[in-house]
Amino acid sequence: xxxxxxxxxxxxxxxxxxxxxxSGDKLGDTFVSWYQRKPGQSPVMVIHQxxxxxxxxxxxxxxxxxxxTATLTISGTQAMDEADYYCQAWDSSTxxxxxxxxxTVL
Amino acid sequence: QxxxxxxxxxxxxxxxxxxxxxxxxxxxxxxxxxxWIRQPPGKGxxxxxxxxxxxxxxxxxxxxxxxxxxxxxxxxxxxxxxxSVTAADTAMYYCARSNAALGDYDYWGQGTLVTVxx
Numbered sequence: 072x073x074x075x076x077x078x079x080x081x082x083x084x085x086x087x088x089x090x091x092x093x094s095g096d097k098l099g100d101t102f103v104s105w106y107q108r109k110p111g112q113s114p115v116m117v118i119h120q121x122x123x124x125x126x127x128x129x130x131x132x133x134x135x136x137x138x139x140t141a142t143l144t145i146s147g148t149q150a151m152d153e154a155d156y157y158c159q160a161w162d163s164s165t166x167x168x169x170x171x172x173x174x175t176v177l
Numbered sequence: 178q179x180x181x182x183x184x185x186x187x188x189x190x191x192x193x194x195x196x197x198x199x200x201x202x203x204x205x206x207x208x209x210x211x212x213w214i215r216q217p218p219g220k221g222x223x224x225x226x227x228x229x230x231x232x233x234x235x236x237x238x239x240x241x242x243x244x245x246x247x248x249x250x251x252x253x254x255x256x257x258x259x260x261s262v263t264a265a266d267t268a269m270y271y272c273a274r275s276n277a278a279l280g281d282y283d284y285w286g287q288g289t290l291v292t293v294x295x
Contacts, residue, residue, distance in 0.1 A: 116282055159280050161279035164279065165237060166224035
C-alpha cells in the first residue's frame with residue numbers, strides 16, 4: 072500500500088527557514104497537498120497541487136515535489152506557525168495522509 | 178463563507194453503528210466532493226471516503242466493508258455511517274469539501290469527537 076513518511080518533529084528558530092519533508096514511492100507522479108493543524112482547530116490547507124498557495128495563506132509558505140520527496144518550506148518562520156503539518160497525496164483512487172510533523176518554533 | 182458543521186452522538190457502544198451528519202451552509206453542495214476524515218487520539222489523519230454531489234462514492238479500502246456515505250442535496254447535507262464499531266474507531270471526525278476527488282480539502286468542519294465505549 073502507498074505510504075507517506077514524515078519526520079515526527081522539526082525545530083526552527085524564529086525568522087529562520089523550516090523544511091518539512093514527506094517521502095513516498097512515486098510521490099513525484101502525484102499532486103501533494105499540505106495541511107496545518109493547530110491544537111483545538113481544524114486543519115487548514117496551506118499548499119495544494121505541490122506548490123500552489125490558497126488564497127489567504129502567507130507567502131512564506133511554499134512547496135515542491137520531485138521524485139520520492141515533497142517539501143513544505145516556511146521562510147521567515149513565525150511563532151504562529153508552530154503546529155502539526157500533514158502531507159497528503161493519492162494512489163489508486165485512495166487518499167493518503169502522512170503521519171504528521173510537529174513544528175516547534177523556539 | 179462556506180461553513181461545515183458535524184453533528185451526531187459523541188458516544189457509541191461497541192458493535193453498534195456510528196452515524197454523523199455534516200451540514201453545509203454558505204455555498205452550494207453541487208460540483209464538489211464531500212469527504213469524511215478522522216483523527217484518532219495521538220495519531221494522524223485518516224481518510225474515510227467521499228461522495229460527489231451526484232451520489233458517486235469512494236471509500237478507504239481498510240474501511241470499505243463498514244462505511245457508507247450518503248448525500249441530501251436538497252438539504253445541503255451529507256452523512257456517514259460506520260458499522261460494527263470498536264474502540265479503534267474512537268476519533269475526532271471531520272467533514273471536508275474538495276474540488277478534486279482525491280484531495281485539496283479547502284473547507285473543514287470543526288470536528289466532532291466520537292468515543293466508542295460501553
